[in-house]
Amino acid sequence: xxxxxxxxxxxxxxxxxxxxxxxxxxxxxxxxxxxxxxxxxxxxxxxxxxxxxxxxxxxxxxxxxxxxxxxxxxxxxxxxxxxxxxxxxxxxxxxxxxxxxxxxxxxxxxxxxxxxxxxxxxxxxxxxxxxxxxxxxxxxxxxxxxxxxxxxxxxxxxxxxxxxxxxxxxxxxxxxxxxxxxxxxxxxxxxxxxxxxxxxxxxxxxxxxxxxxxxxxxxxxxxxxxxxxxxxxxxxxxxxxxxxxxxxxxxxxxxxxxxxxxxxxxxxxxxxxxxxxxxxxxxxxxxxxxxxxxxxxxxxxxxxxxxxxxxxxxxxxxxxxxxxxxxxxxxxxxxxxxxxxxxxxxxxxxxxxxxxxxxxxxxxxxxxxxxxxxxxxxxxxxxxxxxxxxxxxxxxxxxxxxxxxxxxxxxxxxxxxxxxxxxxxxxxxxxxxxxxxxxxxxxxxxxxx
Amino acid sequence: xxxxxxxxxxxxxxxxxxxxxxxxxxxxxxxxxxxxxxxxxxxxxxxxxxxxxxxxxxxxxxxxxxxxxxxxxxxxxxxxxxxxxxxxxxxxxxxxxxxxxxxxxxxxxxxxxxxxxxxxxxxxxxxxxxxxxxxxxxxxxxxxxxxxxxxxxxxxxxxxxxxxxxxxxxxxxxxxxxxxxxxxxxxxxxxxxxxxxxxxxxxxxxxxxxxxxxxxxxxxxxxxxxxxxxxxxxxxxxxxxxxxxxxxxxxxxxxxxxxxxxxxxxxxxxxxxxxxxxxxxxxxxxxxxxxxxxxxxxxxxxxxxxxxxxxxxxxxxxxxxxxxxxxxxxxxxxxxxxxxxxxxxxxxxxxxxxxxxxxxxxxxxxxxxxxxxxxxxxxxxxxxxxxxxxxxxxxxxxxxxxxxxxxxxxxxxxxxxxxxxxxxxxxxxxxxxxxxxxxxxxxxxxxxx
Numbered sequence: 001x002x003x004x005x006x007x008x009x010x011x012x013x014x015x016x017x018x019x020x021x022x023x024x025x026x027x028x029x030x031x032x033x034x035x036x037x038x039x040x041x042x043x044x045x046x047x048x049x050x051x052x053x054x055x056x057x058x059x060x061x062x063x064x065x066x067x068x069x070x071x072x073x074x075x076x077x078x079x080x081x082x083x084x085x086x087x088x089x090x091x092x093x094x095x096x097x098x099x100x101x102x103x104x105x106x107x108x109x110x111x112x113x114x115x116x117x118x119x120x121x122x123x124x125x126x127x128x129x130x131x132x133x134x135x136x137x138x139x140x141x142x143x144x145x146x147x148x149x150x151x152x153x154x155x156x157x158x159x160x161x162x163x164x165x166x167x168x169x170x171x172x173x174x175x176x177x178x179x180x181x182x183x184x185x186x187x188x189x190x191x192x193x194x195x196x197x198x199x200x201x202x203x204x205x206x207x208x209x210x211x212x213x214x215x216x217x218x219x220x221x222x223x224x225x226x227x228x229x230x231x232x233x234x235x236x237x238x239x240x241x242x243x244x245x246x247x248x249x250x251x252x253x254x255x256x257x258x259x260x261x262x263x264x265x266x267x268x269x270x271x272x273x274x275x276x277x278x279x280x281x282x283x284x285x286x287x288x289x290x291x292x293x294x295x296x297x298x299x300x301x302x303x304x305x306x307x308x309x310x311x312x313x314x315x316x317x318x319x320x321x322x323x324x325x326x327x328x329x330x331x332x333x334x335x336x337x338x339x340x341x342x343x344x345x346x347x348x349x350x351x352x353x354x355x356x357x358x359x360x361x362x363x364x365x366x367x368x369x370x371x372x373x374x375x376x377x378x379x380x381x382x383x384x385x386x387x388x389x390x391x392x393x394x395x396x397x398x399x400x401x402x403x404x405x406x407x408x409x410x411x412x413x414x415x416x417x418x419x420x421x422x423x424x425x426x427x428x429x430x431x432x433x434x435x436x437x438x439x440x441x442x443x444x445x446x447x448x449x
Numbered sequence: 450x451x452x453x454x455x456x457x458x459x460x461x462x463x464x465x466x467x468x469x470x471x472x473x474x475x476x477x478x479x480x481x482x483x484x485x486x487x488x489x490x491x492x493x494x495x496x497x498x499x500x501x502x503x504x505x506x507x508x509x510x511x512x513x514x515x516x517x518x519x520x521x522x523x524x525x526x527x528x529x530x531x532x533x534x535x536x537x538x539x540x541x542x543x544x545x546x547x548x549x550x551x552x553x554x555x556x557x558x559x560x561x562x563x564x565x566x567x568x569x570x571x572x573x574x575x576x577x578x579x580x581x582x583x584x585x586x587x588x589x590x591x592x593x594x595x596x597x598x599x600x601x602x603x604x605x606x607x608x609x610x611x612x613x614x615x616x617x618x619x620x621x622x623x624x625x626x627x628x629x630x631x632x633x634x635x636x637x638x639x640x641x642x643x644x645x646x647x648x649x650x651x652x653x654x655x656x657x658x659x660x661x662x663x664x665x666x667x668x669x670x671x672x673x674x675x676x677x678x679x680x681x682x683x684x685x686x687x688x689x690x691x692x693x694x695x696x697x698x699x700x701x702x703x704x705x706x707x708x709x710x711x712x713x714x715x716x717x718x719x720x721x722x723x724x725x726x727x728x729x730x731x732x733x734x735x736x737x738x739x740x741x742x743x744x745x746x747x748x749x750x751x752x753x754x755x756x757x758x759x760x761x762x763x764x765x766x767x768x769x770x771x772x773x774x775x776x777x778x779x780x781x782x783x784x785x786x787x788x789x790x791x792x793x794x795x796x797x798x799x800x801x802x803x804x805x806x807x808x809x810x811x812x813x814x815x816x817x818x819x820x821x822x823x824x825x826x827x828x829x830x831x832x833x834x835x836x837x838x839x840x841x842x843x844x845x846x847x848x849x850x851x852x853x854x855x856x857x858x859x860x861x862x863x864x865x866x867x868x869x870x871x872x873x874x875x876x877x878x879x880x881x882x883x884x885x886x887x888x889x890x891x892x893x894x895x896x897x898x
Contacts, residue, residue: 101787102816103688124689146634157632159641160609175874181783182815183606183855185595185645186863186870187898188879192608192641196634213692239552240573243662280729334630338550366631367551406632414635421635425624429886430637436885437878449636 005042008058008086012051017044027087030074031133032330032413038082040067047092049166049174049205056203057172059086065445068199070109070138074145075330076411078198078447088203090140098123098211104163104180105209109140113147116209125211128155131407132319140204146196148407150315153365154245154279155215157407159195166206167194170438180208193433198409199444201437218245218277219284220308223291223299224270228252228348228360231272232341234287234294235364238276239337241290242283247365248275248315251344254322254359261321264314270297272344274364275311318361322372325357329373329390329413333397334406337367346396347371354385368406391417410448418449454491457507457535461500466493476536479523480582481779481862487531489516496541498615498623498654505652506621508535514894517648519558519587523594524779525860527647527896537652539589547572547660553612553629554658558589562596565658574660577604580856581768589653595645597856599764602814603694603728604664606856608644615655616643619887629657642882647858648893650886667694667726668733669757672740672748673719677701677797677809680721681790683736683743684813687725688786690739691732696814697724697764700793703771703808710770713763719746721793723813724760767810771821774806778822778839778862782846783855786816795845796820803834817855840866859897867898 009017018024019042028037041064046052059066068088069079081087093108096116100123107116113127113134120127130149131137137147143165148157164178178184178191194201225231228251235247250258250273259266266273274291278284281303291299302308322328335343344360347369351358357374371393375386394404394417404410404417419427430449434441458466467473468491477486490513495501508515517537518528530536542557545565549572556565562576562583569576579598580586586596592614597606613627627633627640643650674680677700684696699707699722708715715722723740727733730752740748751757771777784792793809796818800807806823820842824835843853843866853859853866868876879898883890 099785099787100689101685102785104785146638148632152632156605156609159638160605169878173874175878176872177875179852180785180850181817181852181855182786183597183601183783183812183817184852185856185858186852186854187859187867187875188650188882189595189608189641189645190875190878190882192638192644193882195641196638201637213688213690236550239662240549241662334632336548336551336553336629337631338548363632368630368632401629403628403630403633403635405635406630407634409634410636418636423625425622426626426636426639429618429624429639432885433637433639433642433882436881 004062008055011054016046016051017042027069027089028081030069030072030077030079032075032077034077034080037080038085040081040085040087043087043089045089045092049168052088052168052203052205053172053174055086055088056168056170059442060171060440063440063442065442067444068203070141071112071136073133073137074141074411075332075408077413078145078409078411080412082446090138093205098125100125102180103211105211107139107207107209109138109204109206111139113137113139113142120211126214127161127209127211129158129161132316139207143195143204143207144197144199145409148363148368150246150248150363153247153363154243159192161210162191162195162207163210164208165191165194165204167202168205169202170440170443178208182210198411198448200434200448201443215245215279217305218279218308219281219301219303220311221276221284221287221291221299221301222311223274223296224267225272226295226297228272228344229341230295231274232344234274234291234296235340236337237290237294238287241286242278244276244287244365245279246275246277249362249364250318251360253357254318254361257321257325257359258314258317261324262317267298275315277308322359325374327375327377329375329386330408331369331371331373331390331393332405332408333393333402334366334368335397335400335402339400339402340364340367343369343396343400347393350389350392354389356385356389358389366406412446415446415448453511457504460503465495465500466491476518476538477530479521479526479528481524481526483526483529486529487534489530489534489536492536492538494538494541498617501537501617501652501654502621502623504535504537505617505619508891509620509889512889512891514891516893517652519590520561520585522582522586523590523860524781524857525854526862527594527858527860529861531895539587542654547574549574551629552660554660556588556656556658558587558653558655560588562586562588562591569660575663576610576658576660578607578610581765588656592644592653592656593646593648594858597812597817599695599697599812602696602812603692608641610659611640611644611656612659613657614640614643614653616651617654618651619889619892627657631659647860647897649883649897650892664694664728666754667728667757668730668750668752669760670725670733670736670740670748670750671760672723672745673716674721675744675746677721677793678790679744680723681793683723683740683745684789685786686739686743687736690735691727693725693736693814694728695724695726698811698813699767700809702806703767703810706770706774706808707763707766710773711766716747724764726757771808774823776824776826778824778835779857780818780820780822780839780842781854781857782842782851783815783817784846784849784851788849788851789813789816792818792845792849796842799838799841803838805834805838807838815855861895864895864897
């Protein structure tokens with residue numbers, strides 16, 4: 001261990017900094033495992049803001065890159081280590097306090113989304129954003145990626161709930177942005193600049209989140225369709241009559257994977273299935289009509305929350321059902337709602353063309369698709385075709401006026417595609433801001449910009 | 450007219466640029482008239498983005514400050530001219546197109562909020578943000594100030610509906626940020642950086658706005674209270690059982706001003722009145738109970754939308770009812786919801802202490818208060834006390850962990866108070882970003898930062 005690192009270790013309580021080789025292994029990757037991930041010189045697990053500042057000042061002094069991570073559940077390599085970096089894990093900063101009268105939560109970044117939800121629920125309140133990973137992902141990571149989820153089709157994404165942030169800047173200074181008021185337009189909207197900034201502008205060390213009254217028990221509609229396009233049309237049509245609080249799509253391949261994984265009695269022959277929820281029965285009934293008019297095969301509506309939850313669990317099972325098949329490239333494009341049927345059809349065609357297995361689930365109400373491009377790493381052709389599909393699905397999104405990432409972030413896996421979406425001028429604008437805030441380029445280098 | 454200006458005039462179609470003295474008068478102020486407002490050298494009224502770029506490039510070349518304005522309805526002096534500036538008015542850029550299938554509106558900045566609402570409604574959709582000025586304020590100005598309004602207590606502020614922006618930067622380059630997808634996390638969240646940036650980072654020349662399905666007909670509750678604190682307690686209490694789509698408070702003075710202005714049969718003796726709306730009758734009924742439990746004197750509930758609209762019109766009449774009294778300083782603080790009763794009481798005390806007339810209306814559900822500090826400009830003591838109250842009300846907000854502006858913006862009138870709220874480090878961070886984007890400091894100098 002070199003003397004600089006010894007200095008850092010000595011300046012923090014025992015156990016905060018580790019350079020133990022095996023321990024460092026678990027800080028090299030996020031959920032997208034890359035054997036070529038960099039090797040950190042050390043990992044720090046600060047217990048409070050002052051310790052984060054100590055780490056950042058040390059890194060600045062020694063020109064050491066910092067890769068911040070929450071729970072490491074990211075799907076874009078955003079928390080993947082680079083060689084020689086200091087990994088800064090927020091896992092020890094987990095406090096959550098609820099102010100039920102002002103309806104806000106004050107949270108530390110390492111608290112899990114599910115823990116925030118639970119603390120809010122205990123106070124009779126609700127924190128809506130619910131990424132698929134909500135039980136295991138940290139709120140700091142959610143903020144850094146502006147995470148979405150299932151209910152954001154009605155209740156919005158993470159940024160809609162971030163009222164205030166505490167951020168440690170690249171030089172170690174702590175700034176407090178926004179605050180516990182619902183509305184606040186004093187000065188530039190800097191709070192929002194950090195929501196979705198993927199660790200490249202500063203380190204989020206605290207947040208004030210807006211909580212709301214829990215929505216009523218949902219009504220649920222489940223419908224199957226003969227083509228993905230018909231399902232897509234039902235989604236487009238639904239949006240003019242109702243406001244679903246969930247509008248999820250599973251394609252035929254995903255339906256079958258879920259059915260393999262846990263027998264649920266799904267129709268294996270359906271081209272697509274929609275699982276939709278609504279805050280009241282009337283809206284659910286309106287969607288039932290739309291689904292039937294869009295060639296819906298079986299359309300089932302229930303006001304029983306327990307039965308509804310069973311269908312939501314089917315949706316949540318798609319993750320493990322796909323993952324147990326083996327490695328895949330996690331796609332996350334979003335398109336204007338109208339383009340949803342077209343995007344689905346083109347991904348289907350692409351899978352056929354490249355002989356790839358690409359099950360698709362989608363936050364369909366938001367036009368946000370998650371094709372999982374399955375491949376066999378040992379098979380060079382399969383791997384090459386998968387990477388080709390990864391690029392071409394991004395291009396499908398762009399050709400439909402969409403985006404290459406709806407909620408996972410750019411991270412390291414999509415960085416080569418970013419310029420194609422943003423163009424030179426926006427990349428340049430991005431660089432101006434990055435350089436202004438992190439002139440040394442030490443915060444999460446290689447990510448997002 | 451000097452040769453530089455002649456050059457600009459010649460490079461644009463006839464009528465775009467004017468330096469006619471009397472015409473320029475109307476471009477010197479926003480809604481807060483300041484006789485000491487600066488004198489522009491010219492005003493440009495570009496018809497398209499290219500003409501905006503021509504103006505900005507000209508201004509950059511000649512180191513001429515640019516003050517951008519929409520409809521000039523701002524309440525913080527944000528569009529007030531500075532000496533020697535070019536006023537850039539977006540009044541001629543008014544196109545609105547609705548994509549009803551993707552549920553977005555593509556708008557030019559000069560379109561009025563009400564025109565956007567109307568175009569959306571014609572397509573069966575709804576654009577929620579509704580500042581008091583919605584009939585006369587431009588959507589570009591709404592975006593530049595991140596305008597709020599009545600329904601944002603449930604439906605959110607302008608930033609929640611801005612999906613994409615076209616912005617002309619200080620050097621004349623056009624960047625397109627975000628796009629027509631509901632979710633998009635590609636690159637830094639630059640779209641949001643411009644929402645509420647008050648013209649100091651770039652000029653908004655187009656926007657893509659999210660539209661939603663119109664909410665159902667509202668149920669309305671109107672309640673009067675013996676003290677402002679009791680009304681404030683009802684607001685705090687309501688938030689744990691229901692999600693109002695409107696929760697407005699009028700204090701005794703405002704009730705009387707409205708009653709003077711248009712006889713509506715209001716109870717002139719009530720200390721405060723709440724006008725609340727809900728998307729369903731059950732939530733309205735829940736609030737009725739809360740209001741009665743909070744010492745409500747008269748509590749009236751109606752599911753008749755026409756009767757409800759009558760009460761909303763009473764709320765909307767508070768503006769003209771106050772304005773016809775004469776000049777006032779428009780306050781716009783926001784506090785955490787819990788602090789609302791305290792803030793109301795302290796403003797009441799301050800008015801008594803300084804012998805000032807300070808009617809208060811509030812977007813109470815958001816903790817956002819609009820005290821109107823009445824004064825007589827000819828009376829030096831009255832003016833001095835009013836300015837003292839302006840500062841002290843801001844300090845009340847800060848002492849309650851609130852903000853000096855909830856939705857109007859900092860503009861020029863609150864700039865001297867900003868550092869007190871943000872502190873040196875955030876001011877410094879702000880300057881870093883401003884300098885990166887507008888190194889010449891030509892965009893709306895003297896505003897917001």
